[in-house]
Amino acid sequence: MKKHLIAGLLVWLPLAITVWVLLWFVGLLDGVFGGLASAAQAVLPAGAESTIEALRKIPGLGVLVMALLLLLTGMFVTNIVGQWWLRQWNRLLHQIPIVKSIYSSVKQVSDTLFSSSGQAFREAVLVQYPRQGSWTIAFVTGRPGGEVARHLDAETHLSIYVPTTPNPTSGFFLMLPRAEVVPLAMSVDEALKYIISMGVVAPPPATAPALATERN
Known part of the structure; x- marks a missing residue:
């Protein structure tokens, strides 16, 4: 009985989480669309209220409207007038x-x-944290800058983000010597899967490349 329950859970759990995330995202966009519709009701004539209310009740319309709005905004700001x-x-x-x-x-x-030209979160690395001999996966976010760069040589140090597990949106910001950072060949997506799964979903082994920040 336990084996069958676990097998069924492994089938339905990924699907349930996927549906939950999609519904949350659709609800978020619908909420933003609802706020824009409420603002439109305040400035448009009274006769338009019924039309706006009817549009707000259409499921998924907020996703289409927000996607179109983002597309039009991007097209506008990429030309001279938009800039x-x-x-x-x-x-x-x-x-x-x-x-x-x-x-x-x-x-x-x-x-x-x-930024397409930036190096933030473009590379996964291996660092010793929170103590020597204890290793974890981190992401290169750049080099030390500002006042910190006057105390730490930006050419020999890297700015590192160490995410927590299983929630990678929280973590720790470290500045480490480049020599203590081990580059990984795995992609950022593969590293995130490895972190979120707490090491269960491991990417295939590959030859580690040179740090991207060393090539710049």
Whole structure:
């Protein structure tokens, strides 16, 4: 009985978690769409309220609308006119107290993480943490900068993010000598699977490459 229950759980658990994540994502986008619809009701004529309410009840419409909005926004900000408006928008937000602190911090982090030319979270490595002889997988986020770079040689040190298990969104930020960081050939996706599964889902072995930051 126990063996059959576990076998059934292994079949349904991945599917249930996948459906739950998809429903959460759809609900999130529908919530954002609902907020935009509520804002539209406040500015549009009274006769349009029934139409907006009918649109809000269509399941999944928020996903399509938000995807279209992101696509149009991306197309707009990649041309000269859009770049000018984006600079004006950033300048406006940087002049609002409190808002400028939050917005500038989030924008700086997001620009660093999602930049196609950046090295943040582009490479998985092996480091000794939290003590010598104890190893864990981490991700290279760059090199020490600012005031820290005056105390630590940026050419011989790396900035490392050590995620926790099974939730990799929390973790620890370390700056280690390059010589103490072992590069891994596994991709970031494979490393995340290895971390989240607590070592159960291991990627196939491969020859470790040189650190990407050494090639720059």
